Amino acid sequence: MSERVSWVPEGVDVGRPSAARLYDYLLGGGHNFAADRALAEKFLQAQPNARTIARLNRAFLRRAVLLMIDEGIRQFLDLGSGIPTVGNVHEIARKADPEAHVVYVDFEEVAVAHSQLILEGDPRATIIQEDMTRPDAVLRSARHSGLIDFSQPVGVLTAGVFHFVPPQADPNSIVAAYRDAVPTGSYLAVSQFTQDLQPEEMAGIVEVMKKSQNPMYPRTKSEIEALFSGFELLEPGIVPTPLWRPEGTNTDDPDRAGIYAAVGRKL
Template sequence: MDRAGADATSWVPDGIDLERPSAARLYDYLLGGAHNFAHDRELAERFIKAQPNGREIARHNRSFLRRSVLMLVELGVRQFLDLGSGIPTVGNVHEIAQTADPTSRVVYVDYEEVAYAHSMMMLADNPLATIVQADLTRPQDILDAPQTRELLDFDQPIGLLMAGVFHFVAPEKDPARLVAQYRDAIAPGSYLAFSQFTRDLMPTEMDRIVEVMKSSRDPMYPRSHAEITALFAGFDLVEPGIVPTALWRPDLGFDDGGDPNRAGIYAGVGRKR
């Protein structure tokens, strides 16, 4: 690596394999971020070739996250657990929630090293937001983490966010059990905001994406409407239910909606009984 290349990656924590692309860095690239590397960009271009609507899908998923967080703040939620939070880009959960109410508290969770390192830098001066480096398929590592327990009150409603991350959870990890573990840890009146890729929308493109992502550290597992609905056991879905991201409470004049049949991702929010 030449000096310029070394300088460009001098902030990268030791031990990160820059040769193997990650989903977090791919998503950062699709959203127009700069915290990605050559192999991530190569994978992202293959992703876009497989799914030409890829950037739009990423934008709509990010917009769903914003709208769902704002709705939860309006409903009185002031604390959030964001699983698979990814690399910090414009419109992070703490920025959205704390703009609406400065007392909002946020715990981010991601196992990806670059996402963790950048979040730590971004949140260094924010006492009401932190990040836990952990795998969301190990709920107790997250729920029992000192940072989580220090910032979140599990006797009060929590906004549990799984936006654009659960399609990386393999079936053998028992997805229903994982969601249930998080659900059982949060108080009644808490909410789950959830989105993930599906084969129901644009199945040919989804099959191509699955093949592309097999070469990354984060293979993908799309789920059907019925499978996603089953993950909301113990939650009452709020209107409009589980729908393509473009149809989940779009903001007129802000979200252009787009063709829901090309959304690629289902989204929904449920309230814990």
């Protein structure tokens, strides 16, 4: 299946897998290419529970957005939003309040173009093409979009994103820059891969992703806690995704969830 797919336009390098399309595939989406699926197969070998992990992460994002909606948040900044797939933030938020504003941020060309396609003609949601590790540029564009009022609390979402940020990019200072741009009462949601759960499988994933354009950096619970400096962590703190405020009875094994999730409120 590695031959050129006929419906892909000339000039697009579908031979280089992307994390966004890998995630889409794991979630059952069709917005992906052979190279993405080949990488996904390797990913699945290293972590057979990957589909579940993706599903649980996506479900955490949904619950986090809904929690923020309950807390009165009506504007969201979704950092590293990736390929629009099932249950996008604006869809979830609009179900609760059609007036909710969402600004998606991604850097990858195809993800951005795809998002634009989905959001065309939508006055309350947009995608800006920026690197989320450059908060100044992101915040400038977000202000420019006119969709986010930075004097009002903002829901900042980073679901399955920070594990693509290398330590040398200083994740703590990146979060701090966003934190400083939003008022007290704003929320931050973080989910990211950890080696605390299934360290062997995690090491396998790191190895698989090393060769892609999106190498991964799992973090320990205390490293993730450091991201929440200046935030008050909401109950139950930093936990595997299925344990974060689950809906109804939980049947998923938290030890095999791969990803820690947490939501904090800016002090």
